[in-house]
Amino acid sequence: MRKPQIDYAAVFRALPGMVALLxxxxxxxxxxxxxxxxAGRTREQLIGRYIFDVFPENPSEPAAAGMRETRASMLRVVAAGERDTMALLRYDIEDPARPGHWLEHYWSPVNAPVLGADGRVALIVHRVEEVTELIRAFGGSGDSRSRVLEAELYTRARELQEVNERLRRAHAREREIALTLQAAMLPAPGPTGQHTAAVRYRPAIGALNVCGDWYDLADLPGGNLAIAVGDVVGHGLAAAGVMGQLRSALSAACRVADGPAQALDALGLYARSVHGAxxxxxxxxxxxxxxxxxTYSSAGHPPPALLHPGGTVAFLDQATDPPLAARPEHLPRPEARTPYAEGSTLVLYTDGLIERRTEDIDTGLARLADSLIRHRQADPESLADALLTDLLPSTGNTDDTVLIAIRL
Structure with missing residues (x-):
């Protein structure tokens, strides 16, 4: 398919609404x-001329401030290189057919920068909504002051819309940075010998609900393996930073601890010194x-699932304690041990996989067990994909989800 040739000059001329470049x-x-x-002006009357020579202030309106406010807005755009949304203003225009006769106008302008190759403002996009008729409709037969006051509702709504758009862009940028940081701190799992492991991370669809979850696979003495998952309460960049600290600390603790409970003990002590942990x-x-x-230990986390070769599922829930740093004082954590048969599959995950706001957690656990049983013949990679398909909402998950599946 050939790339269409776009005449941007024609597009500009056809844009709906009043748009000028200065x-x-x-x-x-x-x-x-x-x-x-x-505006009632030809291109010849506009191009190459100073804006306020074309549109001077109404000399018969002593309170007029449209020219001053418009100039200040445009100069802010030039100085800061950022969009500036103006409040609703009255800016009368001289009737070109009747010199000396001024027509009452109300405008809602937005000024935006166009940056050149050097990063400086090369042009100002001046977009104006002509709202005179709307103001008159608001004001009915009332005086000018009442029309302006009633129109303030419209102005505030536009300003709020602009603020919301700026917040949306900021949140999107934070999400992008946080996900990049998350990816850097959650590398693909290393070799696990003859045992196949699959790892999945699915960020939440919301800009603010990302980057609190983590996973880790750590080699232990004797060729054994530690697997951990965790979930920081916060979200965004702050949560990504906390997540990185806790993941690294737990990975180190697992390599020197006598067992998972001791590793979580050390992590709990460390969490008390990390803001947001x-x-x-x-x-x-x-x-x-x-x-x-x-051998396992849990700090308030959903229980790992053990899929037996025969097609039954057991949840490892016999060593569960409160989350990290949740108690007023530190206490040793419990741990439990369970045997497994060769060919079993161990699945660790975060709560985004199973929890729904309108359901009891047991419903989510039952849904997970059912999916594991139905896909028990699948290899870890296929099983991980099937679990995400079965358990995450088709409209997108509202919380981060981490999932590890390993064939034992």
């Missing part, structure tokens, strides 16, 4: 058809390949 010196460089029509949940499992056992 130089940083506030001289008209171009104007679209709606601008010339609604309070109430983080985590679960750690130590897999002993020779003894065919899983």
């Amino acid at each position: 130089t940083p010196d506030l001289v008209y460089a171009d104007a679209n058809d709606d601008f010339t029509r609604l 309070e109430s983080t949940t985590a679960v750690t499992t130590f897999i002993d390949w020779d003894a065919h056992t899983i």
Whole structure:
């Protein structure tokens, strides 16, 4: 398919609404058809001329401030290189057919920068909504002051819309940065010998609900393996930073601890000194390949699921304690051990996989068990994809989701 050839000059002229381009010196460089029509000026009367020579202030209106406010807005755009949304203003225009006769107008302008190759403002986009008729409709037969006061509702609504748009862009940018940081701190799992592991991370659809979840696979002495997942309470960049600290600390603790409970003990002590780490949940499992056992400990986290070769599922929920730093004082954590048969599959996950606001957690656990049983013949990679398809909402998950599946 050939790339369409777009005549941007024609597009500009056809844009709906009043749009003009000005130089940083506030001289008209171009104007679209709606601008010339609604402003009552030809292109020849605009292009190359200083804006306030074309549209001076109404000399018979002593309170007029349209020229001053418009100039100040445009100069802010030139200085800061950022969009400036103006409040609703009255800016009368001299009737070109009747010199000395001024027509009452109300405008809602937005001024935006166009940056050149050097990063400086090369042009100002001056977009104006002509709202005179709307103001008159608001005001009915009342005086000018009442019309302006009633129109303030319209102005405030536009300003709120602009603020919301700026927040949306800021949140989107934060999400992008946080996800990049998350990806850097959650590398793909290393080799696990003859045991196949699959890892999945699915960010939430909301800009603010990302980057609190993590996973880790750590080699242990004797060739054994520690697997952990966790979930920081916060979201966004702050949560990504906390997540990175806790993941690294737990990974180090697992390599020197006698068991998962001791590793979570150390992490809990560390969490008390990390702002934003309070109430983080985590679960750690130590897999002993020779003894065919899983030793585990949970700090308020959903229980790992063990899929037996025969097609039954057991949840590892016999060593659960409160989240990190949730108690007033530190206490040792419990741990439990369970055997497994060769060919079993261990699944660790965060609450985004199973929890729904309108459901009891047992409903989500039952849904997970049912999906595991139905896909019990699948390899870990296929199983991980199937679980996400079965359990995450088709409209997108509202919380981060981490999932690890490993064949034992």
